[in-house]
Amino acid sequence: MTDQDKEKVYEQAIKQAKNTINVASVLVLAGVVFMIQLTYFPQFFSSTDQNISAFDTTAVDPMVMTMDLDPTEIENGIHVPSGLIVDDGVDLVIRTCGVCHSLGLVTQNKADREGWKDIIVWMQETQGLWNLGATEDAILTYLANNYAPVDEGRRRNLEVLEWHDL
Amino acid sequence: MDKKNNSRRNFISKSALAAFAALAGTKIVFGENFPSELEPIGLDELETPEGIPGKSDALTILNNKPWNAETPPHLLDPEITPANLMFVRNNGIPPTEYDLEKWTLTIEGEAAQQKKTYTLKKLYDNFAHYTYDLTLECGGNGRGEFNPPAKGNQWGLGGVACTRWTGVRLKDVLNDVGLKSTAAYIGYYGADTHLSGDSSKVVISRGVPIQKAMEDESLIAWAMNGEAIPKMNGYPLRLVMGGWPASVSGKWLTKIVIRDKEHDGPKMGGQSYRIPKYPVPPGTKVPDEDMKIIESMPVKSIITYPKTGAIIGKGQSFEVRGHAWAGDLKVKAVMVSIDFGVTWQKCELNPPKNRLAWQRWKTRITLPEFGYYELWARAIDENGKGQPMVLPGWNPKGYLNNACHRLAVKQA
Numbered sequence: 001m002t003d004q005d006k007e008k009v010y011e012q013a014i015k016q017a018k019n020t021i022n023v024a025s026v027l028v029l030a031g032v033v034f035m036i037q038l039t040y041f042p043q044f045f046s047s048t049d050q051n052i053s054a055f056d057t058t059a060v061d062p063m064v065m066t067m068d069l070d071p072t073e074i075e076n077g078i079h080v081p082s083g084l085i086v087d088d089g090v091d092l093v094i095r096t097c098g099v100c101h102s103l104g105l106v107t108q109n110k111a112d113r114e115g116w117k118d119i120i121v122w123m124q125e126t127q128g129l130w131n132l133g134a135t136e137d138a139i140l141t142y143l144a145n146n147y148a149p150v151d152e153g154r155r156r157n158l159e160v161l162e163w164h165d166l
Numbered sequence: 167m168d169k170k171n172n173s174r175r176n177f178i179s180k181s182a183l184a185a186f187a188a189l190a191g192t193k194i195v196f197g198e199n200f201p202s203e204l205e206p207i208g209l210d211e212l213e214t215p216e217g218i219p220g221k222s223d224a225l226t227i228l229n230n231k232p233w234n235a236e237t238p239p240h241l242l243d244p245e246i247t248p249a250n251l252m253f254v255r256n257n258g259i260p261p262t263e264y265d266l267e268k269w270t271l272t273i274e275g276e277a278a279q280q281k282k283t284y285t286l287k288k289l290y291d292n293f294a295h296y297t298y299d300l301t302l303e304c305g306g307n308g309r310g311e312f313n314p315p316a317k318g319n320q321w322g323l324g325g326v327a328c329t330r331w332t333g334v335r336l337k338d339v340l341n342d343v344g345l346k347s348t349a350a351y352i353g354y355y356g357a358d359t360h361l362s363g364d365s366s367k368v369v370i371s372r373g374v375p376i377q378k379a380m381e382d383e384s385l386i387a388w389a390m391n392g393e394a395i396p397k398m399n400g401y402p403l404r405l406v407m408g409g410w411p412a413s414v415s416g417k418w419l420t421k422i423v424i425r426d427k428e429h430d431g432p433k434m435g436g437q438s439y440r441i442p443k444y445p446v447p448p449g450t451k452v453p454d455e456d457m458k459i460i461e462s463m464p465v466k467s468i469i470t471y472p473k474t475g476a477i478i479g480k481g482q483s484f485e486v487r488g489h490a491w492a493g494d495l496k497v498k499a500v501m502v503s504i505d506f507g508v509t510w511q512k513c514e515l516n517p518p519k520n521r522l523a524w525q526r527w528k529t530r531i532t533l534p535e536f537g538y539y540e541l542w543a544r545a546i547d548e549n550g551k552g553q554p555m556v557l558p559g560w561n562p563k564g565y566l567n568n569a570c571h572r573l574a575v576k577q578a
Binding site for chain 2: 151
């Protein structure tokens, strides 16, 4: 390892440490706010029907859901390990779709809400996908918002990543 | 891979797993029917060394579960595609344990005279050996360009290869078993396992009409390019039937059924490897009964030299070359355009090494002046059918895109 490499590793370590501290601060702050609310406004947290609320993702604050991802793994709005766009419901997609296949199969495909629904139905009919219950709505919203088709006509322009002298 | 990269990957993988562990503890989002014994595997690639076993890291990976990867066109330049560069199109998980002594191929079915089982040694010893260069192309090669998009792996140009296959003729083995007069179709079964882990589920079982199975070039092969078949491409035994969607050439072959009707294994019916019986506007939902099975693949060509993005010096001429193939047919002509299809220059075209092998074509090009150009290649088959310059007929699953290959060059 060259000195330059070491320097890069140190830089990265410091960056990660800073990130961790930032995240910890946010979490502590959120915890304090939560405790205050719990103490003074307990009615906000009482659930009338445990079974339904347990699976009703639409009742979950999306911020709470995305907080589940490790912020150090998010770069430019992409959750690096999965390659998925970070948005409400991304953790649901990781945990549901990632059970059986590469998440690359999500990121390379494009469809509208109906198209994604068709894909889910196809996986249920032929590939052993289970009934997604109340999570399906949030998953479809995520997919339709973030992996929608783009009209590229009958032929798209060529992209050249690297020009080289012949 | 250098050490630093490695430790970074380990870091990602450990923290990803930690994230999963933490998430699994939350009950909110799993849904009541989530099979709780399953672990998320979408991040698997981070736990294994980078890349596909036995394959060059120059392949473009489309999917890691199951492995699917294609070859960048410039790496398809050799006459015969090197084993580590041949594309990978898996539907399930390849077998991991191989006992070559115990590996058997069983032939049976309602149109077989008898049920017969062969060891690898018996196949090797009892039948004449043949070697052919055979072009295998994924039916979905080029899918990534369809609009509106079709679901599935978004293949570019590189789901194709021509390699040198050695084995026995399928027809010799079928004749040894004996065909009833009702024999209409064959279907294969392989040793790969379903992604869901359900061992009772067949991953894929496709086949061909008996006429295609009985052709001289339809092989039960154990060698590719003079060596064992790569594990990702069907080791130790597979079918090879050039010119048709590669999915008819079953990998990790263990069983062939001789049917008295069209084979009905998984991915034969529904919309799989099928196109509409009549042309449809892009985006149409086509009912299953209006879909037909893809047989011979359409005429197609690729430019393997130069690589896209070449800058050519003023006044220089340069060679442009590639391969062309046409399913069951021969290619009659290949031409190249440097002016977006306004004029075409005829290329030299070699005959195929044998039937169903791709054909080398080449020409020399001089760009007239400074500027941006696109090289377009267009092949025409022996029946006069050529490649379209825009996308061919849209179909729901995005098969058979044989639009002409284009690449970008500049004159300095």
